[in-house]
Amino acid sequence: MERETGVWRLVFLALPLGVFTVLVIWPLASSFYYSFTNWNGFSDNFEFVGFSNFNKLWTDKLFFNAAVNTAIWMVAAVLIPTLLGLGLALLIDSRIPGGPVFKSIFYFPICLSAVVVGQIWIWIYQPDWGLLNVAIGAVTGSSPDFAWLAKPDTALGSVIAAWAWQHTGLAMVIYLAGLTSIPEDLLEVCEIEGASTWQRLRVVIIPLLTPATVVVVALNVINSLKGFEILYIMTGGGPFNSSDTLAMHMYNESFKKYLMGYGSAISVVLFIVALTIIGIYFRELKKVDEIYG
Amino acid sequence: MGLWKDLVDKGYFVANANADDWTDAGDKVARGDAAMTLMGTWITGYWNGIDLKPETDYNFFEFPQITEGLPNAVVGPVDGFVISANAANPEGAEKFLNFVVSDTGIQTKWASSRGALSANVGIDPSIYTPVMQKAAKAVADADAFVFNYDLSTPPPVAEVGLSMFSRFMDDPSKVDAILDQTAEDTKKAFTE
DSSP states (O other): OHHHHHHHHHHHHHHHHHHHHHIIIIHHHHHHTTBBBBOSSSSOOOOTTHHHHHHHHHHOOHHHHHHHHHHHHHHHHHHHHHHHHHHHHHHHTOOOOTHHHHHHHHGGGGSOHHHHHHHHHHHOTTTTTOHHHHHHHHHHHOOOOOOOSHHHHHHHHHHHHHHHHHHHHEEEHHHHHHHHTTTTHHHHHHHHTTTTTHHHIIIIIIITTHHHHHHHHHHHHHHHHHHOOOHHHHHHOOOOSTTHHHHHHHHHHIIIIIHHHHHHHHHHHHHHHHHHHHHHHHHHHHHHHHHHO | OOHHHHHHHOOOOOOGGGGEEEEHHHHHHHHHHSOOOOOTTHHHHHHHHOOOOOTBBBBBOOOOOSSSTTTTTEEOOOOOOOOTTTTHHHHHHHHHHHHHHHHHHHHHHHHHHHSOOOSSSSSOOOGSSSHHHHHEEEEHHHHHOOOTTHHHHHHHHHHHHHHHHHHHOOGGGGGGHHHHHHHHHHHHHHHH
């Protein structure tokens, strides 16, 4: 009976495992394989070049530029939605008028695709008639025509703002769920003891929101590592590689310069970085599970 | 580059040129916010699509000669058919391509639908708008036809040049530093 159950388990797992193998494991293994070649992405003729693609990374200043931008992107893409999401959750949880409506409004952007979000923000950042410059002009009485996405100093930050706008709602919803799990009597005790809002927040609410924070941070880290579509739509990694991340650099090297072998090497580095971060996440998640059950 | 810098310094280019793609530039010309744009014949299809009339609302002139004595060359991409190196029937494919290119009826339909000039100079030029007829004459009278810069050079090298000009338009005051960096990047790109 047990043997039969085991067989049926394998049968039912075969299809999803098969799909996972074809769509994830096979391309991953192929990336590793091609990272040791000089394949251009379409020719049948290519050679093994050993570690020369990986050696090239050390002298590629665009790679280091992309790595730095990726680090900035990840820190900002984690911090901004997390903090804003927490703030919005605390605000909505305080029973402000129209709370449910605001919850829906702030959650709405996460339902949009990255391409749609990117296009919306391209229009917002448009120098001549974009909402941002028009709003600045209305407040200052000037006629700004700043090209937010065309200037190297502001391109990456502008895309990060768009990304954070999309992902803040998700953080807010997770924190709202976390806030409902905080025992009411603890908050009552704080009130009775005369604790200030900041003390209540620092000593009770934020520590008890740790499980929610771990989920929010993990989701934002994973999503930021995958962040490609919005960058591709809004800046393509430009201007002048100022918003280039490792994912975008990998794409440009592979599909624009036809250096698929080198692009695969970049993807291997990105995979190792992602694996390390996920490993740390699971280790911390285990600690949180032990503390909070 | 000195001439380009002179033109930029005199304010002949719209602000934030790097922020515009070719349709944005086309829109500015269509609205009268810009006098002209340097673009290929495909922009006529775009302008016709927004109900601009050739010759009345837009026209065309060749890029002026800067250095005397250089051959008068036309620059452009080619939209075409290709035969795969692994084609199952390359002789049949070649016959088909010869037919498609030689048949003026097909080429007329092809050029009209693409808003482009036919590669077959034997087709009746009256199928083109007056502006496209001017472009066809420019191509016919040219000493040479060459591919776009970014199509006729390896992609890593093309990126250096394209990036160089964008950087220049972003800050023309840094033209010397940009040219020095470009020379260095080009050397590296050619040796990769």
